[in-house]
Amino acid sequence: MPPRAPSLILKEEVIPYLTFSLQDLLCRLPTELKDNLLEIRLRVGRPVMLVFSDMDMVLPGSSSLSRPEMEQCMQLITQSSVYAREEELRQGFITLPGGHRVGLVGKAVLEDGRIRTLKNISSLNIRLARQVVGAADKVVSYLVQDGSFISTLLVSPPGCGKTTLLRDLIRQLSSGIPKLNLKGHKIAVVDERSEIAACYQGMPQNDVGPRTDVLDGAKKAEGIMLVLRSMSPEIIATDEIGSSADVVALEEALVSGVRLVATAHGDGPDDLQERPVLRELLKHGLFGRIVFLSMAKGPGTIEAVFNGQDLKPMFIEHLSIGGGRHDIKTSRCLNTDICYG
DSSP: OOOOOHHHHHHHHTGGGSOHHHHHHHHTSOHHHHHHOOEEEEEBTSOOEEEOSSOEEEOTTOOOBOHHHHHHHHHHHTTTOTGGGHHHHHHTEEEOTTSOEEEEEEEEEEETTEEEEEEEEEEEEEEOOOOOTTTTTTTGGGGEETTEEOOEEEEEOTTSSHHHHHHHHHHHHHHOBGGGTBOOOOEEEEETTSOSSOEETTEESSOOOTTEEEEESOOHHHHHHHHHHHSOOSEEEESOOOSHHHHHHHHHHHHTTOEEEEEEEOSSGGGGTTSHHHHHHHHTTOOSEEEEEESBTBTTEEEEEEETTTOOEEEEEEEEOSOOTTOOOOOSOTTOSOEEO
């Protein structure tokens, strides 16, 4: 079955969760805009904004969003049961069928000093899920040696495509890569924020491969230990390593004979010693390969691949992976309403 056009996915999987008036305005957009849309942002008292890779704009015909309109959208998104989605609300996002994520903010309800839930929702950010099959094609050969995968860390600033690259790397490692003599591996994904597999009711909405098991919504450190005990993985994958507890859990997995693939925030090789978590990862020698990404040729640009043991570069070049959530250039306005960027 050929892949569906992004505009069709938008129509079938996202637009139905909005008010009828917003549905009508979005359906009237030119197909080029709908195909390149990344985010829909709703804010009470302000017009609806559309976000693309290189600009944002007011939804043509959109006026200030009213409180009742926001409440109607929330009814549709939660299927009229806010209570049933309380845990997701506490995390600040709800996942829709198809893996589309609705980030939300409003009034925090505290319990014992921690956020229990959110009420009076004032802003929604609907992030459209886009999987880029083949995003790892140009880098995977640097991560496999003699038919074995080498534990890999993907490093970049936010929005540079590292999760897109991670997702496709998981898919390929799970499926196997015959041209590299790499067999398919059992992979456990610890997906704390539902961004890798985009699970909906426990089912991955993204293709993460036939031998992949997903633990959705668990804290990374705890989740890594859980899958290590219960799923006998050959590779553990997770996103955005950010604490010493994460590093300890990854180290425990590594000494158990499991290989790792993960991401971390960082601006480049110079950041390796500047950021405490990255410095700790290097100190423990957890990763044999470190891949740096940037925006040099648009999101998803592979800057360099380093040997994680001696920190010597194996490859340095501005190489686009040909994808990433934002690797799309849009015409600047197309004679529609207001444009920024």
